[in-house]
Amino acid sequence: MNPNIVEIDHLSFGYKGRLLHKGINMVFPRGKVVAIMGGSGSGKTTLLRLIGGQIKPSAGEVRVDGEVVHKQDRDGIYRLRRKMGMLFQHGALFTDLSVFDNVAFPMRELTDLPESMIRDLVLMKLNAVGLRGAYNFMPAELSGGMARRVALARAVALDPNIIMYDEPFAGLDPISMGVICDLIRSLNDALGATSIIVSHDVKETFLIADYVYFVANGEVAAEGTPHDLMQSSLPFVHQFVHGEKDGPVPFHYPAANYQSELLNQAPVK
Amino acid sequence: MDRTKIDLWVGIFVALGAAALLGLAMKVGNLTSSKIGPTYSVTAAFENVGSLKPHAPVKSAGVVVGRVDSIAFDSKKYEAVVTIKIDKRYAFPKDTFANIYTAGLLGEQYVGLEAGGEDDILKNGDTITQTQDAVVLEKMIGQFLFSKTSESKADSKVEPSTKAANAKSGRAKSTELGDAPF
């Protein structure tokens, strides 16, 4: 059996002559937590969508469990997606359904389990994320952190092999961040799944990731364990990891010479 | 928003819609009065059916007893053959008159049946022999004008003064009449 559950092979992707990704190679071994990091707009979320088959690559392949994703027909893609669970950036809970119904949604749609079993499973999943008591709430009544946790429960509702996280720590308070951090790791180990985290939160991600890929300018700029990357002397990695103001990613957006622009007196359009 | 409440309201909604449709059909439309029962067909030939249309009512004594089914042209006798369907409940004798009347002054035209006195009754496929054509408005006006001029000529000896004026206008009208296409 292939030790890697997901493989990205010489992947290129772009719109209208502008390539977002140029020949990316990544592997995601089974049972590990792998992080994809990079600046905003570097195409991290797009990688998740390529893995999930929502978009097709311009060149190269994405393989899930040995099968090429974009070559699947509709049924094939749905088959692959049943092995995946995804946590979206702000939860993406269905606003017209209660917490219970949200978590029950994948079970009701994709399985023929009787309601009694679904009830037990939903409560178990909610318990795993600590929100069993909130099963009756509507998404609008939840705080950001709670909504994120319910979405996590929903993502793991059918015990997927691959769990994908799109910016799971964005906009959370420290306690919620700690909770999510802990849950990602513990759920991954409990389910024996592979987790792919897209994030730019260095501190939390480095705590739980086994391996990290850095994406910049459409390529994998650096990769390694969190420990390696912390020690890395590569300027881009160093700037990112230590949060430095100026470096390969410049502070100043390209502009005309400061002195001449100030003295120019020409009106700013 | 639990299911039972939704089901209840949608049920009420659909029931209201059905009731409205039923109401429209019964009270507003002519569904109750249209012929649903068994009928028998009878034909009648007219020289001029005017503006009679299929589905026009067939009345006798003012009561709707049937509908006009179809109107065809007989190219041998150059007349219109009207097929009417009469409700089986009503029997008409063989010498029934079939006339084409107009409802109101400018209304729709319908077939009026006036029963005769014979003992034999019309059966499916029979032909009504006594018919009277539709009144064509233009002909009626023409006839009226014509009769008016003949009247004025007859009375001209009795009242010369007023009649002179009438005669002038009458003559003017009669020349028009002479040129009339009908």
Next chain:
Amino acid sequence: MIKSKLFSSITQTLRGIGKRMTERIWRLGAGTRLFFLTIFYSGESFKRFHLTLREIYFTGVMSLLIIVVSAFFVGMVLALQGYNTLQKYGSSEAIGVLVALSLVRELGPVVTALLFAGRAGTAITAEIGLMKTTEQLSAMEMMAVNPIARVVAPRFWAGVISMPILATLFSMVGILGGYIVAVPLIGVDDGAFWSQMQANVDFRADIINGVIKSLVFGVACTMIALFEGFDAPPTAEGVSRATTRTVVISSLTVLALDFVLTSFMMVI
């Protein structure tokens, strides 16, 4: 110098018009594609009918109030205005026919469709646009649930089922409104009101045609609302603009289709 400026502004205008035309044609194509996909994936809307039922509640039942109230007023105004003109020709007894035919043939289906587009159509567009913005549709896709089958198709069938019901209710309530103005208020004879109406309103030609019209309008309005929501840019501004487009495009389409359908029905 001036000539080239004029020339460039003309070409710019033409280019703009051309661009907008092609964009509209593109949208028409995309909308048609969504329509066929919706029909194709409609199986689930009927196998799990409670999905459609829920949408019938939100599009149909929730529109009842505005439909009934509007119908009542429209019927009353028809009777008033009609009486005003008819009594000059001594034909005030035809008021029933006037109200009934106007409503059943035209106003029932058309006004209902316009109100539906404004109330239910915008709600659908906003709801789906919001689901797109908050990535709920993406989430559904990633969970191997077809959003068209689960979200779009039930709403489509709900609209198609609700519209004729609403239009028929509109006609009936409108006639009642006209009756109330004509008989107790103005004093037209009760019997003449209904008998003239019955003599002149044909079930097949008028009432059924009205139902057919409202079915067609239902398809059009619901599909436009669904497409605008589905296609809206995932921002707050995008969704709000999409709801405006729904109302405008639905209204124009309904009126244009009304003309086409009426001319077809006159021939038949």
